[in-house]
Amino acid sequence: MAVIEARGLSLDFPYYHIGARSLKKRLMGRSRLHKDPSNRIVVTALRDLNFRIGTGERVALVGPNGAGKTTLLRTFAGVYEPVAGSLTVTGQIGALIDVAAGMDLDSTGRENVRLRGLYRGLTDAECDLLAEEVAEFAALGDFFDVPIRTFSAGMSVRLAFAMATALQPQVLLMDEWFLAGDAAFMARAEERLARLVGGADIMVVATHDYDVVRRWCNRAIRLEGGTVVADGPVEAVLADLEATG
Amino acid sequence: MLDQTAATMPAYHVDSADPQRLRKAIEDVRLGTSRWRLALTLAWLDIRNRYRGSVLGPFWLTLSTGVMLAGLGLLYARLFDLPLREYLPHLAVSLVIWNAISQMVNDATTSLTSSEAIIRQLPLPYTVHALRCAMRNGIIAAHNLPLILLVFLLCGHLPGPEALLAIPGFILIAINAVAAALFLGMLCARFRDIAPIVGSIMQLAFFLTPILWKPKLLGGWEVWMPLNPFYALLETVRGPLVEGGGPPLAWLAAILYTLATVAMAAAFFVRFRSRVAFWV
Numbered sequence: 140m141a142v143i144e145a146r147g148l149s150l151d152f153p154y155y156h157i158g159a160r161s162l163k164k165r166l167m168g169r170s171r172l173h174k175d176p177s178n179r180i181v182v183t184a185l186r187d188l189n190f191r192i193g194t195g196e197r198v199a200l201v202g203p204n205g206a207g208k209t210t211l212l213r214t215f216a217g218v219y220e221p222v223a224g225s226l227t228v229t230g231q232i233g234a235l236i237d238v239a240a241g242m243d244l245d246s247t248g249r250e251n252v253r254l255r256g257l258y259r260g261l262t263d264a265e266c267d268l269l270a271e272e273v274a275e276f277a278a279l280g281d282f283f284d285v286p287i288r289t290f291s292a293g294m295s296v297r298l299a300f301a302m303a304t305a306l307q308p309q310v311l312l313m314d315e316w317f318l319a320g321d322a323a324f325m326a327r328a329e330e331r332l333a334r335l336v337g338g339a340d341i342m343v344v345a346t347h348d349y350d351v352v353r354r355w356c357n358r359a360i361r362l363e364g365g366t367v368v369a370d371g372p373v374e375a376v377l378a379d380l381e382a383t384g
Numbered sequence: 385m386l387d388q389t390a391a392t393m394p395a396y397h398v399d400s401a402d403p404q405r406l407r408k409a410i411e412d413v414r415l416g417t418s419r420w421r422l423a424l425t426l427a428w429l430d431i432r433n434r435y436r437g438s439v440l441g442p443f444w445l446t447l448s449t450g451v452m453l454a455g456l457g458l459l460y461a462r463l464f465d466l467p468l469r470e471y472l473p474h475l476a477v478s479l480v481i482w483n484a485i486s487q488m489v490n491d492a493t494t495s496l497t498s499s500e501a502i503i504r505q506l507p508l509p510y511t512v513h514a515l516r517c518a519m520r521n522g523i524i525a526a527h528n529l530p531l532i533l534l535v536f537l538l539c540g541h542l543p544g545p546e547a548l549l550a551i552p553g554f555i556l557i558a559i560n561a562v563a564a565a566l567f568l569g570m571l572c573a574r575f576r577d578i579a580p581i582v583g584s585i586m587q588l589a590f591f592l593t594p595i596l597w598k599p600k601l602l603g604g605w606e607v608w609m610p611l612n613p614f615y616a617l618l619e620t621v622r623g624p625l626v627e628g629g630g631p632p633l634a635w636l637a638a639i640l641y642t643l644a645t646v647a648m649a650a651a652f653f654v655r656f657r658s659r660v661a662f663w664v
Contacts, residue, residue, distance in 0.1 A: 228395070
Protein backbone atom coordinates (compact mmCIF):
# COMPACT_ATOMS: atom_id res chain seq x y z
CA MET A 140 0.00 0.00 0.00
CA ALA A 141 1.59 3.22 -1.15
CA VAL A 142 0.90 6.35 0.82
CA ILE A 143 2.08 9.94 1.08
CA GLU A 144 1.32 11.62 4.36
CA ALA A 145 2.25 15.16 5.32
CA ARG A 146 1.70 16.59 8.77
CA GLY A 147 2.39 20.25 9.33
CA LEU A 148 4.92 20.11 6.50
CA SER A 149 6.80 23.39 6.08
CA LEU A 150 9.80 24.23 3.98
CA ASP A 151 11.81 27.44 3.88
CA PHE A 152 13.92 28.07 0.86
CA PRO A 153 17.02 30.08 1.74
CA TYR A 154 18.49 32.67 -0.61
CA TYR A 155 22.23 32.19 -0.34
CA HIS A 156 23.96 33.37 -3.42
CA ILE A 157 22.27 36.61 -4.30
CA GLY A 158 23.22 39.84 -2.60
CA ALA A 159 21.41 39.29 0.65
CA ARG A 160 21.80 42.85 1.83
CA SER A 161 20.25 44.59 -1.15
CA LEU A 162 17.66 41.87 -1.40
CA LYS A 163 16.71 42.47 2.21
CA LYS A 164 16.13 46.16 1.57
CA ARG A 165 13.98 45.54 -1.45
CA LEU A 166 11.94 42.58 -0.38
CA MET A 167 11.63 42.49 3.39
CA GLY A 168 8.21 43.18 4.65
CA ARG A 169 6.50 41.21 1.92
CA SER A 170 4.64 38.29 3.32
CA ARG A 171 6.61 35.21 2.23
CA LEU A 172 10.12 36.53 2.79
CA HIS A 173 11.40 36.66 6.29
CA LYS A 174 14.46 36.03 8.40
CA ASP A 175 14.91 32.65 10.02
CA PRO A 176 16.47 32.21 13.48
CA SER A 177 20.00 32.18 12.06
CA ASN A 178 19.41 35.49 10.28
CA ARG A 179 19.16 34.17 6.74
CA ILE A 180 16.73 35.53 4.20
CA VAL A 181 14.33 32.73 3.38
CA VAL A 182 11.19 32.41 1.34
CA THR A 183 8.46 30.23 2.75
CA ALA A 184 8.06 27.70 -0.02
CA LEU A 185 5.60 25.44 1.79
CA ARG A 186 3.69 26.30 4.93
CA ASP A 187 1.93 23.89 7.26
CA LEU A 188 0.66 21.36 4.71
CA ASN A 189 -1.56 18.55 5.98
CA PHE A 190 -2.86 15.82 3.73
CA ARG A 191 -2.84 12.12 3.09
CA ILE A 192 -2.69 10.62 -0.37
CA GLY A 193 -3.61 6.95 -0.52
CA THR A 194 -3.38 4.17 -3.08
CA GLY A 195 -5.40 4.78 -6.22
CA GLU A 196 -5.35 8.54 -5.97
CA ARG A 197 -4.30 10.60 -8.98
CA VAL A 198 -3.51 14.02 -7.59
CA ALA A 199 -3.02 17.24 -9.52
CA LEU A 200 -1.14 20.08 -7.89
CA VAL A 201 -2.51 23.29 -9.34
CA GLY A 202 -1.84 26.92 -8.63
CA PRO A 203 0.03 29.91 -10.05
CA ASN A 204 3.77 30.02 -10.77
CA GLY A 205 5.76 30.03 -7.56
CA ALA A 206 2.97 28.44 -5.55
CA GLY A 207 5.33 25.68 -4.46
CA LYS A 208 4.19 22.86 -6.77
CA THR A 209 7.61 21.72 -7.97
CA THR A 210 9.15 22.27 -4.53
CA LEU A 211 6.49 19.99 -3.07
CA LEU A 212 7.24 17.34 -5.70
CA ARG A 213 10.96 17.55 -4.91
CA THR A 214 10.17 17.25 -1.22
CA PHE A 215 8.10 14.12 -1.92
CA ALA A 216 11.03 12.76 -3.92
CA GLY A 217 13.35 13.22 -0.93
CA VAL A 218 15.49 15.98 -2.43
CA TYR A 219 14.55 18.68 0.08
CA GLU A 220 14.11 17.96 3.75
CA PRO A 221 11.30 19.87 5.48
CA VAL A 222 12.20 22.36 8.21
CA ALA A 223 9.06 21.61 10.21
CA GLY A 224 6.49 18.87 10.35
CA SER A 225 6.82 15.36 9.06
CA LEU A 226 6.50 13.55 5.76
CA THR A 227 6.12 9.86 5.11
CA VAL A 228 6.28 8.36 1.64
CA THR A 229 5.80 4.60 1.35
CA GLY A 230 6.51 2.97 -1.98
CA GLN A 231 9.13 3.03 -4.72
CA ILE A 232 9.38 6.64 -5.85
CA GLY A 233 9.79 7.59 -9.50
CA ALA A 234 10.34 11.30 -10.04
CA LEU A 235 10.01 12.74 -13.53
CA ILE A 236 10.87 16.31 -12.62
CA ASP A 237 13.79 17.21 -14.86
CA VAL A 238 14.19 14.19 -17.12
CA ALA A 239 17.27 15.54 -18.89
CA ALA A 240 19.25 15.76 -15.62
CA GLY A 241 22.10 13.29 -15.52
CA MET A 242 22.19 12.71 -19.28
CA ASP A 243 25.65 12.84 -20.76
CA LEU A 244 25.77 14.53 -24.17
CA ASP A 245 28.95 12.76 -25.26
CA SER A 246 27.65 9.29 -24.50
CA THR A 247 25.55 7.25 -26.86
CA GLY A 248 21.88 6.59 -26.27
CA ARG A 249 22.70 3.11 -24.99
CA GLU A 250 25.36 4.40 -22.59
CA ASN A 251 22.93 6.98 -21.27
CA VAL A 252 20.31 4.35 -20.58
CA ARG A 253 22.92 2.30 -18.73
CA LEU A 254 23.92 5.38 -16.76
CA ARG A 255 20.31 6.07 -15.85
CA GLY A 256 19.97 2.47 -14.72
CA LEU A 257 23.02 2.87 -12.48
CA TYR A 258 21.60 6.10 -11.07
CA ARG A 259 18.45 4.19 -10.20
CA GLY A 260 20.52 1.45 -8.57
CA LEU A 261 19.94 -1.35 -11.10
CA THR A 262 22.35 -4.25 -11.64
CA ASP A 263 24.24 -4.77 -14.90
CA ALA A 264 21.78 -7.35 -16.19
CA GLU A 265 18.84 -5.07 -15.38
CA CYS A 266 20.61 -2.21 -17.18
CA ASP A 267 20.85 -4.32 -20.35
CA LEU A 268 17.17 -5.17 -20.10
CA LEU A 269 16.39 -1.50 -19.65
CA ALA A 270 18.46 -0.58 -22.70
CA GLU A 271 16.55 -3.07 -24.86
CA GLU A 272 13.22 -1.82 -23.63
CA VAL A 273 14.14 1.83 -24.23
CA ALA A 274 15.64 1.09 -27.66
CA GLU A 275 12.45 -0.60 -28.75
CA PHE A 276 10.19 2.22 -27.63
CA ALA A 277 12.34 5.21 -28.63
CA ALA A 278 12.76 3.66 -32.11
CA LEU A 279 15.97 5.54 -32.79
CA GLY A 280 17.44 2.81 -34.99
CA ASP A 281 21.17 3.14 -35.51
CA PHE A 282 21.15 6.47 -33.73
CA PHE A 283 20.78 4.63 -30.42
CA ASP A 284 24.53 3.94 -30.60
CA VAL A 285 25.55 7.48 -31.54
CA PRO A 286 26.45 10.25 -29.03
CA ILE A 287 23.25 12.05 -28.14
CA ARG A 288 24.92 15.41 -28.79
CA THR A 289 24.14 14.78 -32.46
CA PHE A 290 20.43 14.10 -31.84
CA SER A 291 17.68 16.32 -33.19
CA ALA A 292 15.35 17.87 -30.62
CA GLY A 293 12.66 15.31 -31.40
CA MET A 294 15.05 12.40 -31.00
CA SER A 295 16.27 13.72 -27.64
CA VAL A 296 12.70 14.00 -26.40
CA ARG A 297 11.94 10.47 -27.56
CA LEU A 298 14.97 9.06 -25.73
CA ALA A 299 14.32 11.10 -22.58
CA PHE A 300 10.68 10.08 -22.55
CA ALA A 301 11.43 6.41 -23.16
CA MET A 302 14.05 6.40 -20.40
CA ALA A 303 11.90 8.26 -17.91
CA THR A 304 8.92 5.99 -18.45
CA ALA A 305 10.77 2.67 -18.66
CA LEU A 306 10.71 1.98 -14.93
CA GLN A 307 7.39 1.46 -13.23
CA PRO A 308 7.36 3.19 -9.83
CA GLN A 309 4.69 2.84 -7.18
CA VAL A 310 4.67 6.54 -6.45
CA LEU A 311 4.87 8.54 -9.66
CA LEU A 312 5.82 12.21 -9.37
CA MET A 313 5.62 14.33 -12.51
CA ASP A 314 6.27 17.95 -13.25
CA GLU A 315 4.06 19.14 -16.12
CA TRP A 316 3.28 16.80 -18.93
CA PHE A 317 6.42 16.49 -20.96
CA LEU A 318 5.02 15.70 -24.34
CA ALA A 319 6.50 16.77 -27.62
CA GLY A 320 7.72 15.01 -30.73
CA ASP A 321 6.08 13.93 -33.96
CA ALA A 322 2.45 12.91 -34.23
CA ALA A 323 3.08 9.16 -34.62
CA PHE A 324 5.21 9.25 -31.49
CA MET A 325 2.58 11.21 -29.53
CA ALA A 326 -0.01 8.49 -30.01
CA ARG A 327 2.38 5.82 -28.73
CA ALA A 328 3.54 8.11 -25.92
CA GLU A 329 0.00 8.56 -24.66
CA GLU A 330 -0.55 4.84 -24.55
CA ARG A 331 2.71 4.34 -22.64
CA LEU A 332 1.98 7.17 -20.26
CA ALA A 333 -1.45 5.74 -19.55
CA ARG A 334 0.18 2.42 -18.73
CA LEU A 335 2.70 4.10 -16.44
CA VAL A 336 0.01 6.08 -14.63
CA GLY A 337 -2.22 3.02 -14.43
CA GLY A 338 0.58 0.90 -13.01
CA ALA A 339 1.43 3.37 -10.26
CA ASP A 340 -0.33 3.23 -6.92
CA ILE A 341 -0.15 6.98 -6.55
CA MET A 342 0.43 9.71 -9.09
CA VAL A 343 1.10 13.34 -8.28
CA VAL A 344 1.43 15.76 -11.17
CA ALA A 345 2.14 19.49 -11.05
CA THR A 346 0.48 21.22 -13.97
CA HIS A 347 -1.16 24.34 -15.35
CA ASP A 348 -3.15 22.45 -17.94
CA TYR A 349 -6.71 21.89 -16.65
CA ASP A 350 -7.50 19.46 -19.49
CA VAL A 351 -4.71 17.25 -18.20
CA VAL A 352 -6.11 17.51 -14.69
CA ARG A 353 -9.63 16.58 -15.82
CA ARG A 354 -8.43 13.68 -17.91
CA TRP A 355 -5.92 12.03 -15.62
CA CYS A 356 -6.68 13.01 -12.06
CA ASN A 357 -9.33 12.28 -9.45
CA ARG A 358 -8.16 14.76 -6.83
CA ALA A 359 -6.77 18.26 -7.00
CA ILE A 360 -4.78 20.21 -4.45
CA ARG A 361 -4.61 23.93 -5.08
CA LEU A 362 -1.54 25.63 -3.72
CA GLU A 363 -1.07 29.35 -3.35
CA GLY A 364 1.82 31.05 -1.64
CA GLY A 365 2.97 27.70 -0.30
CA THR A 366 -0.29 26.85 1.47
CA VAL A 367 -3.17 24.57 0.50
CA VAL A 368 -6.17 26.73 -0.40
CA ALA A 369 -8.36 23.93 -1.75
CA ASP A 370 -8.23 20.15 -1.68
CA GLY A 371 -10.87 17.86 -3.08
CA PRO A 372 -12.42 16.33 -6.18
CA VAL A 373 -11.11 17.75 -9.44
CA GLU A 374 -14.29 19.51 -10.54
CA ALA A 375 -14.89 21.28 -7.26
CA VAL A 376 -11.36 22.63 -7.07
CA LEU A 377 -11.19 23.59 -10.73
CA ALA A 378 -14.58 25.31 -10.75
CA ASP A 379 -13.49 27.45 -7.85
CA LEU A 380 -10.14 28.14 -9.50
CA GLU A 381 -11.72 29.17 -12.80
CA ALA A 382 -14.29 31.33 -11.07
CA THR A 383 -11.65 33.30 -9.17
CA GLY A 384 -9.57 33.50 -12.35
CA MET B 385 7.98 -1.48 -18.99
CA LEU B 386 10.15 -2.87 -16.23
CA ASP B 387 8.80 -3.45 -12.79
CA GLN B 388 11.02 -1.99 -10.14
CA THR B 389 9.09 -3.43 -7.24
CA ALA B 390 11.24 -4.30 -4.29
CA ALA B 391 10.34 -7.24 -2.10
CA THR B 392 9.57 -4.94 0.78
CA MET B 393 8.01 -1.59 0.12
CA PRO B 394 10.60 1.10 0.81
CA ALA B 395 9.50 3.84 3.10
CA TYR B 396 10.87 7.32 3.30
CA HIS B 397 10.14 9.21 6.47
CA VAL B 398 11.30 12.60 7.69
CA ASP B 399 10.20 14.25 10.87
CA SER B 400 11.74 17.61 11.65
CA ALA B 401 11.09 17.07 15.36
CA ASP B 402 13.34 14.00 15.24
CA PRO B 403 15.82 14.53 12.39
CA GLN B 404 17.94 11.37 13.12
CA ARG B 405 20.90 13.08 11.48
CA LEU B 406 23.50 10.51 12.50
CA ARG B 407 21.49 7.53 11.27
CA LYS B 408 20.83 9.21 7.93
CA ALA B 409 24.47 10.20 7.48
CA ILE B 410 25.63 6.65 8.17
CA GLU B 411 22.98 5.34 5.78
CA ASP B 412 24.21 7.81 3.15
CA VAL B 413 27.80 6.59 3.45
CA ARG B 414 26.75 2.94 3.48
CA LEU B 415 24.47 3.24 0.46
CA GLY B 416 26.87 5.53 -1.38
CA THR B 417 29.77 3.13 -0.91
CA SER B 418 27.70 0.17 -2.05
CA ARG B 419 27.08 2.10 -5.28
CA TRP B 420 30.75 2.55 -6.14
CA ARG B 421 30.04 1.20 -9.62
CA LEU B 422 28.00 4.29 -10.42
CA ALA B 423 30.75 6.54 -9.01
CA LEU B 424 33.40 4.75 -11.06
CA THR B 425 31.35 4.93 -14.27
CA LEU B 426 30.82 8.66 -13.73
CA ALA B 427 34.51 9.17 -12.96
CA TRP B 428 35.53 7.53 -16.25
CA LEU B 429 32.89 9.56 -18.09
CA ASP B 430 34.30 12.77 -16.61
CA ILE B 431 37.79 11.87 -17.79
CA ARG B 432 36.60 10.85 -21.24
CA ASN B 433 34.64 14.09 -21.63
CA ARG B 434 37.43 16.27 -20.31
CA TYR B 435 39.87 14.93 -22.90
CA ARG B 436 37.36 14.43 -25.71
CA GLY B 437 38.99 14.64 -29.12
CA SER B 438 42.48 14.91 -27.67
CA VAL B 439 45.04 12.47 -29.08
CA LEU B 440 47.03 11.95 -25.88
CA GLY B 441 44.15 12.47 -23.47
CA PRO B 442 45.18 12.27 -19.82
CA PHE B 443 48.70 11.40 -20.97
CA TRP B 444 49.14 15.12 -21.68
CA LEU B 445 49.44 15.41 -17.93
CA THR B 446 52.16 12.74 -17.92
CA LEU B 447 53.99 14.62 -20.64
CA SER B 448 53.76 17.98 -18.91
CA THR B 449 54.84 16.50 -15.58
CA GLY B 450 57.74 14.82 -17.38
CA VAL B 451 58.88 18.09 -18.96
CA MET B 452 58.55 19.87 -15.61
CA LEU B 453 60.54 17.11 -13.95
CA ALA B 454 63.38 17.40 -16.46
CA GLY B 455 63.52 21.19 -16.26
CA LEU B 456 63.19 21.57 -12.50
CA GLY B 457 65.40 18.55 -11.88
CA LEU B 458 68.35 19.98 -13.80
CA LEU B 459 67.97 23.47 -12.34
CA TYR B 460 67.38 22.65 -8.69
CA ALA B 461 69.98 19.87 -8.51
CA ARG B 462 72.41 22.60 -9.52
CA LEU B 463 70.95 25.21 -7.14
CA PHE B 464 71.02 22.85 -4.16
CA ASP B 465 74.32 21.39 -5.28
CA LEU B 466 72.98 17.85 -5.12
CA PRO B 467 73.92 15.03 -7.51
CA LEU B 468 71.20 14.57 -10.13
CA ARG B 469 70.99 10.82 -9.46
CA GLU B 470 70.12 11.50 -5.85
CA TYR B 471 67.86 14.50 -6.42
CA LEU B 472 65.77 13.29 -9.37
CA PRO B 473 64.05 10.28 -7.66
CA HIS B 474 63.10 12.58 -4.76
CA LEU B 475 61.67 15.19 -7.13
CA ALA B 476 59.85 12.64 -9.30
CA VAL B 477 57.94 11.04 -6.41
CA SER B 478 57.32 14.39 -4.70
CA LEU B 479 56.02 16.09 -7.81
CA VAL B 480 53.77 13.23 -8.92
CA ILE B 481 52.23 12.80 -5.46
CA TRP B 482 51.91 16.54 -4.95
CA ASN B 483 50.13 16.93 -8.30
CA ALA B 484 47.67 14.25 -7.22
CA ILE B 485 47.04 15.83 -3.80
CA SER B 486 46.75 19.33 -5.16
CA GLN B 487 44.35 18.31 -7.93
CA MET B 488 42.24 16.30 -5.51
CA VAL B 489 41.92 19.23 -3.14
CA ASN B 490 41.14 21.74 -5.86
CA ASP B 491 38.62 19.43 -7.50
CA ALA B 492 37.02 18.65 -4.14
CA THR B 493 35.75 22.24 -3.96
CA THR B 494 33.32 21.55 -6.83
CA SER B 495 32.47 17.93 -6.03
CA LEU B 496 28.86 18.77 -5.17
CA THR B 497 28.17 21.97 -7.10
CA SER B 498 29.12 20.26 -10.37
CA SER B 499 26.38 17.67 -9.79
CA GLU B 500 23.73 20.28 -9.03
CA ALA B 501 21.27 19.04 -11.66
CA ILE B 502 21.38 15.46 -10.36
CA ILE B 503 21.18 16.49 -6.71
CA ARG B 504 17.98 18.42 -7.37
CA GLN B 505 16.45 15.67 -9.47
CA LEU B 506 16.90 12.48 -7.48
CA PRO B 507 18.00 11.80 -3.93
CA LEU B 508 21.32 10.04 -4.52
CA PRO B 509 23.62 9.49 -1.51
CA TYR B 510 26.04 12.44 -1.43
CA THR B 511 28.83 9.96 -0.81
CA VAL B 512 28.52 8.92 -4.47
CA HIS B 513 29.52 12.43 -5.59
CA ALA B 514 32.50 12.45 -3.23
CA LEU B 515 33.61 9.00 -4.43
CA ARG B 516 33.24 10.11 -8.04
CA CYS B 517 35.50 13.09 -7.41
CA ALA B 518 38.14 11.04 -5.57
CA MET B 519 38.09 8.24 -8.16
CA ARG B 520 38.35 10.68 -11.07
CA ASN B 521 41.45 12.27 -9.60
CA GLY B 522 42.90 8.94 -8.60
CA ILE B 523 42.63 7.64 -12.16
CA ILE B 524 44.14 10.81 -13.61
CA ALA B 525 46.98 10.72 -11.08
CA ALA B 526 47.71 7.08 -11.93
CA HIS B 527 48.70 8.21 -15.44
CA ASN B 528 51.74 9.87 -13.87
CA LEU B 529 53.02 6.77 -12.08
CA PRO B 530 55.06 5.46 -15.08
CA LEU B 531 57.20 8.61 -14.71
CA ILE B 532 58.36 7.48 -11.28
CA LEU B 533 59.34 4.10 -12.69
CA LEU B 534 61.16 5.73 -15.60
CA VAL B 535 63.15 8.04 -13.34
CA PHE B 536 64.04 5.19 -10.99
CA LEU B 537 65.35 3.15 -13.93
CA LEU B 538 67.31 6.08 -15.38
CA CYS B 539 68.92 6.89 -12.03
CA GLY B 540 69.52 3.28 -11.12
CA HIS B 541 67.53 3.77 -7.93
CA LEU B 542 66.06 0.45 -6.79
CA PRO B 543 64.00 0.58 -3.59
CA GLY B 544 63.95 -2.59 -1.47
CA PRO B 545 60.94 -4.47 -0.10
CA GLU B 546 60.19 -1.50 2.16
CA ALA B 547 58.72 0.13 -0.96
CA LEU B 548 55.56 -1.89 -0.23
CA LEU B 549 54.97 0.52 2.66
CA ALA B 550 53.94 3.03 0.00
CA ILE B 551 50.67 1.10 -0.37
CA PRO B 552 49.33 2.12 3.05
CA GLY B 553 50.57 5.58 2.14
CA PHE B 554 48.39 5.57 -0.98
CA ILE B 555 45.46 4.31 1.10
CA LEU B 556 45.89 7.21 3.56
CA ILE B 557 45.85 9.67 0.66
CA ALA B 558 42.74 8.02 -0.80
CA ILE B 559 40.90 8.24 2.54
CA ASN B 560 41.82 11.91 2.77
CA ALA B 561 40.65 12.45 -0.80
CA VAL B 562 37.15 11.10 -0.13
CA ALA B 563 36.84 12.99 3.18
CA ALA B 564 38.07 16.21 1.55
CA ALA B 565 35.68 15.80 -1.39
CA LEU B 566 32.77 15.52 1.03
CA PHE B 567 33.90 18.28 3.39
CA LEU B 568 35.18 20.85 0.87
CA GLY B 569 32.34 19.96 -1.51
CA MET B 570 29.79 20.92 1.12
CA LEU B 571 31.70 23.92 2.46
CA CYS B 572 32.25 25.36 -1.01
CA ALA B 573 28.63 24.77 -2.00
CA ARG B 574 27.56 26.91 0.94
CA PHE B 575 30.35 29.53 0.83
CA ARG B 576 31.41 30.20 -2.74
CA ASP B 577 34.45 32.20 -1.65
CA ILE B 578 36.19 29.19 -0.17
CA ALA B 579 37.26 27.67 -3.50
CA PRO B 580 39.62 30.53 -4.50
CA ILE B 581 41.02 30.56 -0.95
CA VAL B 582 41.73 26.84 -1.22
CA GLY B 583 43.49 27.48 -4.53
CA SER B 584 45.76 30.10 -2.95
CA ILE B 585 46.52 27.91 0.04
CA MET B 586 47.50 25.00 -2.20
CA GLN B 587 49.84 27.25 -4.16
CA LEU B 588 51.51 28.42 -0.98
CA ALA B 589 51.67 24.86 0.33
CA PHE B 590 53.59 23.81 -2.79
CA PHE B 591 56.49 25.99 -1.70
CA LEU B 592 56.22 25.30 2.03
CA THR B 593 56.22 21.53 1.52
CA PRO B 594 59.48 19.73 0.72
CA ILE B 595 58.77 18.96 -2.93
CA LEU B 596 61.47 20.91 -4.72
CA TRP B 597 63.73 20.91 -1.65
CA LYS B 598 64.67 18.20 0.77
CA PRO B 599 63.74 18.34 4.47
CA LYS B 600 67.38 17.96 5.51
CA LEU B 601 68.17 21.35 3.91
CA LEU B 602 66.20 22.93 6.75
CA GLY B 603 68.86 22.02 9.28
CA GLY B 604 67.54 22.54 12.82
CA TRP B 605 64.04 23.34 11.60
CA GLU B 606 63.52 19.87 10.22
CA VAL B 607 61.91 18.69 13.48
CA TRP B 608 58.96 21.04 12.83
CA MET B 609 58.17 19.47 9.45
CA PRO B 610 55.46 17.06 10.74
CA LEU B 611 53.35 20.15 11.52
CA ASN B 612 52.75 20.39 7.77
CA PRO B 613 50.01 17.86 6.91
CA PHE B 614 51.07 17.77 3.28
CA TYR B 615 54.61 16.82 4.29
CA ALA B 616 53.31 13.99 6.46
CA LEU B 617 51.12 12.56 3.71
CA LEU B 618 53.81 12.98 1.07
CA GLU B 619 56.35 11.25 3.28
CA THR B 620 54.20 8.11 3.66
CA VAL B 621 54.72 7.46 -0.07
CA ARG B 622 58.05 9.14 -0.69
CA GLY B 623 59.74 7.65 2.37
CA PRO B 624 59.21 4.00 1.33
CA LEU B 625 60.00 4.66 -2.33
CA VAL B 626 63.02 6.93 -2.02
CA GLU B 627 64.45 6.95 1.47
CA GLY B 628 63.99 3.35 2.57
CA GLY B 629 60.93 3.98 4.75
CA GLY B 630 59.61 7.26 6.09
CA PRO B 631 60.34 8.68 9.57
CA PRO B 632 57.94 7.15 12.15
CA LEU B 633 56.96 10.63 13.28
CA ALA B 634 55.74 11.45 9.77
CA TRP B 635 53.67 8.26 9.73
CA LEU B 636 52.15 9.07 13.09
CA ALA B 637 51.39 12.61 11.96
CA ALA B 638 49.86 11.36 8.69
CA ILE B 639 47.56 8.97 10.55
CA LEU B 640 46.53 11.69 13.00
CA TYR B 641 45.87 14.19 10.20
CA THR B 642 43.79 11.58 8.36
CA LEU B 643 41.73 10.92 11.49
CA ALA B 644 41.25 14.67 11.90
CA THR B 645 40.12 15.12 8.28
CA VAL B 646 37.69 12.23 8.53
CA ALA B 647 36.34 13.45 11.88
CA MET B 648 35.86 16.96 10.53
CA ALA B 649 34.14 15.74 7.39
CA ALA B 650 31.94 13.36 9.39
CA ALA B 651 30.88 16.02 11.89
CA PHE B 652 30.04 18.49 9.14
CA PHE B 653 28.27 15.84 7.08
CA VAL B 654 26.11 14.60 9.95
CA ARG B 655 25.09 18.13 10.90
CA PHE B 656 24.47 19.66 7.47
CA ARG B 657 23.72 16.77 5.09
CA SER B 658 20.05 17.69 4.83
CA ARG B 659 20.94 21.25 3.79
CA VAL B 660 23.10 20.36 0.79
CA ALA B 661 20.18 20.31 -1.66
CA PHE B 662 19.50 23.95 -0.75
CA TRP B 663 23.14 24.96 -1.10
CA VAL B 664 24.07 23.72 -4.55
